[in-house]
Amino acid sequence: NAGVTQTPKFRVLKTGQSMTLLCAQDMNHEYMYWYRQDPGMGLRLIHYSVGEGTTAKGEVPDGYNVSRLKKQNFLLGLESAAPSQTSVYFCAIGRRLMNTEAFFGQGTRLTVV
């Protein structure tokens, strides 16, 4: 998916460690989202941003922080990783227009041991 790039693709963390996931887009979309996907749970929204310099909480924000200093980048931080944060993380982008779809990055598979 050329429009949305996530780094890293895989990571193993020890409990208590911190890390930052980067999402970069080249489609100039206003909205950016971070989801996590767990078996049987579907995609759950962690945090989102409606524009540069703005962020807001989604349905499962606890344990995560985000920043969007530049329009094209959306960072997801884990300050003190926990095993419950083992998941696949997807970044998505969308336009401000109503009734529009989202486009996803290729995902980051995170394991916390």
Place this chain on the structure above:
Amino acid sequence: RKEVEQDPGPFNVPEGATVAFNCTYSNSASQSFFWYRQDCRKEPKLLMSVYSSGNEDGRFTAQLNRASQYISLLIRDSKLSDSATYLCAVNNGFSGGYNKLIFGAGTRLAVHP
């Protein structure tokens, strides 16, 4: 009750079969609807949008039933390559200040020879 619900499956069908999935949503004010396809260990990719008048793209037909609050996806002449998880997504418009897209947990389809 979840905002968007899908039968997790799996639906096991032979090649050439016709298969249909439904997705129910709880918010009667939902604005727009989408079907995504997700291959194993990959990101969700937009399959098609669902319009009020229905939408057809080759072997795929999507329909919306606002009265009963569900969307459907029909796949005709199933191919082995159709094996994937199909996610429905519902856009509730500017709920909570952003273009809110809610995903179902997905329906798994396995097409066998």
